[in-house]
Amino acid sequence: MAQDLLSQIDSPVDLRRFRESELLILAQELRAFIIAAVAAKEGHLGASLGVVELTIALHYVFDTPQDLLVWDVGHQAYGHKILTGRRDVFHTNRELGGISGFPKRSESEYDTFGVGHSSTAISAALGMAMASQLKAESRKHIAVVGDASIASGMAFEALNHAGVSSADLLVILNDNAIGIDPAVGALKDYLTKTKSGKETGRDNIFESLNFDYSGPIDGHDLPALIKELERQKTLDGPRLLHVRTTKGKGLKQAELDQVRYHAPGKFDKITGDIPAKDDSKLPPKFQDVFGHTLVELAQQNERIVGITPAMPTGSSMKIMMDAYPDRAFDVGIAEQHAVTLAAGMATQGLIPFCNIYSTFLQRAYDQVIHDVALQKLPVVFCLDRAGLVGQDGATHHGAFDLAFLNCIPDLTIAAPMDAIELRDMMYTAQLGLGFPIAIRYPRGRGHLMDWQRPFSKLEIGQSRLLTTGNRIVVISIGTIGVMVQELIETEKLEVTHVDLRFLKPLDKSQLDEVFENHDHVITIEDGTMVGGMGSAVGDYAFAKAYKGSIHKLGLPDSFIEQGPTSDLQQIAEIDRGTLLSLIKSL
Ligand SMILES: Cc1ncc(C[n+]2csc(CCOP(=O)(O)OP(=O)(O)O)c2C)c(N)n1
């Protein structure tokens, strides 16, 4: 790039020295930098490309970090990171020991709020604005939130509150008409139709909530953005600036196929092409086993419906949506609603398969307890991305589901070891259980090529004895059992292995037997050790006055950062080497 302005920017202070004409060149450089970095190292692409001009304009006009800028989700904040002192370490984005893929308070004073889950920015920025008022500090507070994220309940709650506050809060609605998948819902229709605030007057939804609404303006017109932000800077109180952008802006393929280029993996930085991969010789991803199995079951059972909160592609619910458009629903980023919607459907005899990433179910905890379990409604929760997820890091690991679900009465909790078990659990779940069940499985692929076997009904709460040894028993839950079994077989260990299958109800008769015949119990899981499967087995052993030793392997009581899942397993000591050493030491 001829001028290389980007390399002159170590902080937004440097940026503010540029002339507006130079900022246009800088936008090109920043875009090229993001494309090159993500092409080589993977990560979120489309969202950051769409806000290049907005990011430059915000740091140019506002006095960051004195003025507080909050990004929603944070997957669009790559430009922000690069302009705020992290250009030279950006090649470590999402790597083990590198910078996080999301804004993170411990990483930079410009990262005012840690994000990863959506729809928090307005609440957080409002909280900051109210704190500034109380402390009589003069600063601006800006929340940048996407069109899909603003449709979430939490964002509405924040708008509702902000509208009756006098807080100095500027909400920038970054409207690109898409989330990860095409945006859904009535608000999307409304936003698409919105013309200028002046034309719609008090009919404008944000004005009705007491916000000073401006826009929509072109989010790629840098001079216009700067002008408007300069104006906004002189204002006070709750205001919303509606900015229209194009996700993937500046890379043709990313603009044309916005879903694929949300996080495309490695690609050619010049052509944008994603290298063709032949996946036909690989075992399927668990999400695809879920999607195809759901369609198979739906063919046989017309009471089955599918629900996803904004993750049709990631969860493969899309397979069901394509096969049965009238029976599968993307409800937008609305985990709480998704769970209670499923509960409502279940009251009327439907069998909802509600697929939610483990980490995002955290948002709907009360709904699982109050709306589903307490009423014993037969909702089938399929919890994808359970366990460690890799590069998304601490905000996204599905570390807590086993622990937070196990204390809920009347909820069955299952975790398949492989694709066949996943299918059989889904099959069993729709046979008219009369109670809710959560089936959790991880990100990525299983290990079985031959997985599309005829269904078998599983006994709820019954484990599977995989090997019989003596003295030592390893109890695993979920896919980590594959590693355990492979270790036992390759090392020819005389160790008993129980694939627990169900955390709840616990297979007490199997546990009684292994306590009776073994001196040492090892539990291993890819969830937190605090309150997880090991705790449940330990509690039962205590109740039975088991005299042997119990060794718990699981995620520690600390947040685990990003990195390749296999590295994180080693760090968390739930890997093959750790298990082998432990077995040998016993
Ligand atoms: C609570 C929660 N649910 C789901 C997600 C997964 N997710 C990440 S980005 C995204 C779409 C966001 O769309 P939008 O707000 O329009 O931002 P854009 O990607 O278009 O910039 C979703 C569903 C999440 N991060 N948090």
Ligand SMILES: CC(=O)[C@@H](O)[C@H](O)COP(=O)(O)O
């Ligand atoms: C930012 C966000 O929350 C999603 O984009 C998430 O990174 C998707 O994760 P998967 O890649 O596991 O679908």
Ligand SMILES: [Mg+2]
């Ligand atoms: Mg969007």
